[in-house]
Amino acid sequence: MKKEYWDVSNExxxxxxxxxxxxWIKVLTDFEAQNKKSNEVVAHLQNEHQVPRYWARTLTTLFLKSDGRAL
Incomplete structure (x- = not known):
C-alpha cells in the first residue's frame, strides 16, 4: 500500500x-481497532461516526501503521 494513502496532515x-x-486515534483505541479486521474498523467509522469511506479507510490505515499511538 502506498504511503500517500495514510500520510495525511492533521489539517x-x-x-x-x-x-x-x-x-480518531482515541476513537479507534477505545474501539480496540488493533484487534479487529480493517474492514470492521472502516465500517465502524462509517456507521457510528459518519466518516466518509475514503477517510475511514485512511484513518484505519493510519492507526494501524502508527501502532495506535497518538501523533
Whole structure:
C-alpha cells in the first residue's frame, strides 16, 4: 500500500472529518481497532461516526501503521 494513502496532515483530516487525528486515534483505541479486521474498523467509522469511506479507510490505515499511538 502506498504511503500517500495514510500520510495525511492533521489539517486534511479536520477538513474532511471535522475532528483531528488524535481524536480518531482515541476513537479507534477505545474501539480496540488493533484487534479487529480493517474492514470492521472502516465500517465502524462509517456507521457510528459518519466518516466518509475514503477517510475511514485512511484513518484505519493510519492507526494501524502508527501502532495506535497518538501523533
Amino acid at each position: 486534511q483530516v479536520i477538513e474532511k472529518t471535522g475532528k483531528d487525528i488524535n481524536h
